[in-house]
Amino acid sequence: MNWDWQIFWDSFPRLLDGLVIALQATVIGYLIALVLGLVFALLRRSRLVWISAPVGLVVEFIRSTPLLVQLFFLFYVLPQFDVHLSTLMTGAIGLGVHYATYISEVYRAGIDGVPQGQWEAAKALNLPARRTWTSVILPQAIPRSAPALGNYVIAMFKDTPQLIVITLPEMLTTAQGIGSETFRYPEPITVAGILYLATALVMSWIARIFERRFGTVRAA
Amino acid sequence: MTEPSAAAAGSPGEKATSDDGFIVFDQISKRFGKNVVLDDLSFSVGSGERVTLIGPSGSGKTTILRMLMTLTKPDSGRIRVGEDYLYHEQRNGELVSAGEQHIRKVRGRITMVFQQYNLFPNMRVLRNVTEAPVHVLGRSQDEAEERAKELLDMVGLGDKLRAYPSQLSGGQQQRVAIARALAMDPDILLLDEVTSALDPELAAEVLDVLRDVALSSDITMLCVTHAMKFARDVSHRVLMFDQGRIIEAAPPAEMFDDPKQERTRTFLESVLDET
Ligand SMILES: Nc1ncnc2c1ncn2[C@@H]1O[C@H](COP(=O)(O)OP(=O)(O)OP(=O)(O)O)[C@@H](O)[C@H]1O
Ligand SMILES: [Mg+2]
Numbered sequence: 280m281n282w283d284w285q286i287f288w289d290s291f292p293r294l295l296d297g298l299v300i301a302l303q304a305t306v307i308g309y310l311i312a313l314v315l316g317l318v319f320a321l322l323r324r325s326r327l328v329w330i331s332a333p334v335g336l337v338v339e340f341i342r343s344t345p346l347l348v349q350l351f352f353l354f355y356v357l358p359q360f361d362v363h364l365s366t367l368m369t370g371a372i373g374l375g376v377h378y379a380t381y382i383s384e385v386y387r388a389g390i391d392g393v394p395q396g397q398w399e400a401a402k403a404l405n406l407p408a409r410r411t412w413t414s415v416i417l418p419q420a421i422p423r424s425a426p427a428l429g430n431y432v433i434a435m436f437k438d439t440p441q442l443i444v445i446t447l448p449e450m451l452t453t454a455q456g457i458g459s460e461t462f463r464y465p466e467p468i469t470v471a472g473i474l475y476l477a478t479a480l481v482m483s484w485i486a487r488i489f490e491r492r493f494g495t496v497r498a499a
Numbered sequence: 500m501t502e503p504s505a506a507a508a509g510s511p512g513e514k515a516t517s518d519d520g521f522i523v524f525d526q527i528s529k530r531f532g533k534n535v536v537l538d539d540l541s542f543s544v545g546s547g548e549r550v551t552l553i554g555p556s557g558s559g560k561t562t563i564l565r566m567l568m569t570l571t572k573p574d575s576g577r578i579r580v581g582e583d584y585l586y587h588e589q590r591n592g593e594l595v596s597a598g599e600q601h602i603r604k605v606r607g608r609i610t611m612v613f614q615q616y617n618l619f620p621n622m623r624v625l626r627n628v629t630e631a632p633v634h635v636l637g638r639s640q641d642e643a644e645e646r647a648k649e650l651l652d653m654v655g656l657g658d659k660l661r662a663y664p665s666q667l668s669g670g671q672q673q674r675v676a677i678a679r680a681l682a683m684d685p686d687i688l689l690l691d692e693v694t695s696a697l698d699p700e701l702a703a704e705v706l707d708v709l710r711d712v713a714l715s716s717d718i719t720m721l722c723v724t725h726a727m728k729f730a731r732d733v734s735h736r737v738l739m740f741d742q743g744r745i746i747e748a749a750p751p752a753e754m755f756d757d758p759k760q761e762r763t764r765t766f767l768e769s770v771l772d773e774t
Contacts, residue, residue, distance in 0.1 A: 399570055400617035404631035404683060405607050414630060418621040 287466040290457055294470050297453035298478065301439040304370045304449065309432050311375025316382030320390065321412070323383065342380035347441050349373050354445040370442040370449075378435050382428065389424035390416060425493055429486030433479050450474060520579075521546035521719060522567070522687065527576035529562055529743075536562050537743040539576070546581075546686075549713055549720040551730040551751070554740030555766055560723045564689045567721070568611045569602055580605050580687070607635070610680045611689040614696055616672040618664040618679070624651065625660040628679045636683065643682070650678035654708045670701030674708055681712065688712075690722040702726070709733070725770055731755060739763045 322334040341349065350373040357364065364372070393416050401411040440451035448456075454471040458464040522544040529537040536559045544550050552560045565571040566578060569585065577594075578585040587594045588601040597605075618627050628647035632638040638646075651657050654674035656667075664672050673693055680688060690709070694702035706729045713720060713733040724730055730737060730751055737754040739747040739762075747760045758764045 394617075396613060396615050396617040397619065399568075399611075400613065400619065402570060402606070403568055403609075403611040403613075403617075403689075404679070405603060405610075405635045406631055407603075407634070410634045414634075415619055415621070 283463055283466055286457075286461055286463050287470060290454070290467040290470040293453050293457060294450055294467065294474055297448055297450035297471075298474050300367065300447060301436065301442075301449040302478070304367060304374060304439055304442060304447065305432065305436045307368070307371035308374030308378065308435055311372060312378035312382050312431070312435070313428070315375060315379035317386055319379055319383035320386035323387070324390070338380045338383060341377060346373065346377045346438060347444060349377055350441060350445050366442075366445050366447040369445055370439075370447045373442075373445075374435055374438060378431055382431055385424045385427045385431070386420065388427075389420035389422075392423050393419045422493055426490050429483075429490055432486060433482050436479065436482060437475065518543055518545035518548065521548070521581060522721075523577075523579040524563070525577045525579065527566070527573045527578065529559075529566070529571070529573050535743065537573075540743060540745070541576075542738065542745055542748075544719060544721065546719055547717040548736065549722065549734045551734040551737045552721065552723045552740060553725075553730070553737060553754075553766070553770075555769075558740040559743040560740055561691055564611065564691050564721060564723060567609055567687070568689055569606050580608060607683075608686040609689065610683045610685040610687075611691065612673070612676050612680050612693045614692045616664070616669070616676045616696075618672055618675055620664050622663075623660065624656065624662050624664070624667070624675050627664070627675055628682050631679070632682050647678065647682055650681050651675070653711075654678050655704070668701060669697050670704050673697065673701075673705045677705070677708060677712065685718060687719045687721070690720065690724065692723050692725070694724070694726060727755060727767075727770065739766070741766075 319334060319338050323331050323338065325331040325334075350370065353369050353373050354366075357369070397415055397419065398411070401415050406415070439449050442449050443452045443455070446452065450471045454464075454467040457467040461467075520543045524540055524542050527537055527540045528535075536557075540559075540563075552563065554560055562571055566573055567580075567585070572586065577587060583601070583605045584594065584597065585602065585605050586597050588597040589595075619630070622630060625644065625647055628650060629638075629640070629643040632643040632646065633640060648657065648660065651660060654677055656671060656674055656678070659667060659671065659675075664675065667675065677693075693709070694705050697705065706726055710729065710733055712718070720733070722730070722734065734751050737749060737751050738745050739754065739758075739760065741762055747754065747758060747763045749759075754763070755767065758767060
């Protein structure tokens with residue numbers, strides 16, 4: 280097998296640019312997922328069926344259809360409604376909404392893990408529902424969810440190559456571009472693979488630090 | 500069975516309270532599935548009265564306290580607290596199922612201390628005690644902290660303000676829970692086996708605190724406990740429950756020294772055996 284080290288090394292700078300874009304999409308997407316996931320989780324717990332049922336339906340729908348299809352949908356359908364977003368924002372929103380459905384389940388498990396006695400104590404003190412959520416339940420539920428939440432950042436990052444379908448110049452798109460210019464694919468794809476691996480390792484290391492730092496709930 | 504009499508005798512050296520119908524259970528029924536826990540139960544408690552509920556496991560004592568705390572809803576019947584029904588409100592001259600606002604208003608007069616303490620583990624001791632006064636009673640932070648410190652001093656934990664609950668012993672946690680409840684200035688305090696999870700020594704500390712609270716305030720107390728000495732010291736009246744009904748009601752001295760019902764006698768013997 281022939282291997283061109285020149286192209287291998289030359290691929291790095293452009294792929295690093297692609298990596299930065301992939302990371303931007305991941306960070307923005309993840310923030311969207313964290314917030315929207317919480318909104319989904321809370322709305323699904325609503326006692327009002329006309330809120331919880333439709334939200335549940337939407338969440339299940341998004342979760343059980345492929346991300347790829349959702350990206351296509353956003354990319355081609357939003358402009359029809361005169362919504363014009365950059366490809367980065369389109370990609371971030373696609374990732375964010377899709378992952379929000381997973382993350383809402385993580386929050387849900389975290390919320391269910393808060394002992395019943397905490398709700399009862401809040402009631403015995405007559406705390407209003409909103410205050411019970413913000414000062415008692417969520418501060419206990421979210422740290423419980425932290426480990427699983429960390430895993431989803433990495434999963435989301437590993438889904439960024441799918442953004443190739445909306446032409447976002449992330450790493451895979453860039454590697455393919457280099458390939459079509461130089462007619463050599465193994466080298467840029469290998470570099471992309473190395474960069475994906477290195478980034479994922481760094482991310483899981485950071486996630487573990489976060490988990491250790493914020494993931495502990497003081498046991499009752 | 501006749502309804503237990505209203506009169507409550509005061510413990511020695513204390514003003515006697517009389518049953519002015521401050522808390523009234525009126526034909527309350529509750530079942531869980533096929534298990535009928537309370538069947539048409541009626542009784543009342545006077546304002547300032549301290550009542551101890553005793554009875555075998557499963558006789559419905561916790562259920563009664565939980566109904567007052569609005570943690571368990573009765574299937575039928577009414578509960579009145581002062582002028583208001585707990586689960587019903589007057590609307591256009593009719594008594595209808597109460598809305599959240601009404602329930603919150605009545606619930607505001609009541610608070611409860613639980614067997615498992617249920618402190619908020621994410622908050623330090625001081626904030627456990629100030630959280631509700633600030634966000635429910637609308638107290639200022641300073642005011643709430645000052646009062647919280649007084650109460651924590653009173654329960655002997657003035658030096659633990661910045662500790663987290665997990666750093667405290669069970670007895671200390673329960674004393675924080677008592678301070679937290681008292682910070683709400685309740686008219687009615689519900690205590691459900693608050694020392695059952697504690698070793699005897701720690702239980703004694705908690706009971707000492709509660710005895711002081713009881714004898715120095717006019718809070719109406721409903722207390723479920725197996726600590727008979729404590730019940731004798733603080734309560735005006737003891738209600739003996741069996742299968743969701745009150746089978747005997749008497750001042751503690753009479754109940755413990757000279758129970759009228761055979762069932763009460765055997766129950767008391769069994770409790771004495773355990774302790
Ligand atoms: N949430 C519930 N679901 C089903 N059954 C329940 C529930 N809560 C209570 N019960 C049942 O109701 C009955 C009365 O329970 P309750 O807790 O009031 O008894 P108790 O007198 O407090 O007993 P103990 O001394 O053991 O605390 C029991 O048979 C119990 O199993
Ligand atoms: Mg009980």
